[in-house]
Amino acid sequence: MSDAKxxxxxxxxxxxxxxxxxxxAHEDERIVAVVNDSVGSSKLGKFRSAFPDRMINVGIAEQAMVGVGAGLANGGKIPFVSGASCFLTGRALEQIKADVAYSQANVKLCGISSGIAYGELGPTHHSIEDLAWLRPMANLTVIVPSDPWETSEAIKAAAAFNGPVFIRISRMPVPALERANPTFTIGKAETLREGDDVAIIANGIMVHRALDAAQALAAEGIxxxxxxxxSLTPLDEQAILDAAATGAVVTxxxxxVKGGLGxxxxxxxxxxxxxxMRILGFxxxxxxxxxxxxxxxxxxxTDGIADAARGLLAKRAA
Structure with missing residues (x-):
């Protein structure tokens, strides 16, 4: 794919x-939702109305929520466990590790309102460590979708995948990316724009900003x-090596900036x-x-990403 817009x-x-x-859920009665008193922020009100017997609200008890999800999975269900990513991953990390990843339970963890979506609520509600906590866990697939289409495809892929998955879902509005031949595959990166001077590797809400930065750089002949x-886990190493072949990489x-994509x-x-290489983050x-x-x-x-690319190119030329 090239020149995505x-x-x-x-x-x-x-x-x-x-x-x-x-x-x-209409197609597969095994699918259930488990939430931590977050029906509203997870946008699951319609799901609860359509499937009142397939929604489990454990209250503000994230450790119990993940444990319930693991139990449901062991009983043959496909639980989508949804909660604010800062609390889901921070409070229930042991349960994610032992009950889900180590046990290879067929649980789909949905980290809602990830990153800095709760900006004004401060560091207690920022979720900027979740990927670093989860990425080292064996057996756990980690996905950070970039837009609504990819979010939908990630959910479909997670439901079909037999094993634990974490999907990082933002509440921050993003544009839909235009793709010539859209295909989502767990473990495969997506080249949205070709280039041979520098590579920008991004995920989540940063992808459209990376594309805008590439467009700005193109106007300068870069x-x-x-x-x-x-897909952060498994990681498409070949795509990274192809990016490195440009001679400079910005993430x-x-x-x-510690332990995530960079x-x-x-x-x-x-x-x-x-x-x-330059790693952009917090x-x-x-x-x-x-x-x-x-x-x-x-x-x-957009300007910050473009400036990072320019800096790397200047360093390489020096």
Whole structure:
């Protein structure tokens, strides 16, 4: 795929999640939803109305929620366990590790309102460590969709996949990406724009910003490849090696610069194809502020991404 663009309008990926889940539930009675008093923020009200006997609300008890999900999976159900990512992964990390990943339970964990979507609520509600916590866990597939279409495809793929999956679902509005031949495969990256001067690897809400940055760089004669690395585990190492062949790589994520997408890409580049690299993300606990304020402050903007690419190219030329 090449020269991907964005369509007009912005979309809440939670809507794509629940619409897909409801459609799948009509086809497969094994599908159930488990929530932590988050029916509203998970947008599961219609699911509850359509399937009142297939919605389990455990209250504000994330550890119990994951345990219930594992029990349902052991009983032959396909549970989609939904809650704010900061609480789902932070409070129930032991249950995710022992009851889901280690036990290879067929549980689908849905981290809602991930990243800095709860900007004004501060560090307690920011979820910028979740990928670093989950990525090392054996058996756990980790997916970070970029737009509503990919969110829907990730939910379908997770339901069909026999094993534990974590899907990071943002509430922050994003444009839909135009794809010439859309195909979603767990473990496969998506090259949205070809380029041979520098590569920008992004996932989640950063993908459309990476595309905008590549467009800005093109106006300066810089050819930037854009890779959507929505599958963080398993990781498409060949796509990373292809990106490294450009000679410079920028990673962009709505996450800590430690242990997430940048860390995963750096592990491959450092051991197999060393080249100049820049990791864009958050350095640590963040101040309280709006989403746009935080993204601007830490350079997670079109200009910030383009500047990082220019800096790498200047370093390479020096």
């Amino acid at each position: 964005t369509t007009a309008g912005l979309f809440d990926c939670r809507e794509a999640y629940v619409a897909t889940l409801e459609a799948l 050819s930037a490849r854009v890779v959507n690395m929505s 962009v994520e709505e996450h800590s 860390g995963a890409v750096a592990e491959v580049i450092a051991t197999q194809a060393p080249c100049p 350095p640590g606990f963040l101040p309280t502020g709006s989403v746009e304020f935080l993204l601007e402050r830490y350079g997670l903007t």
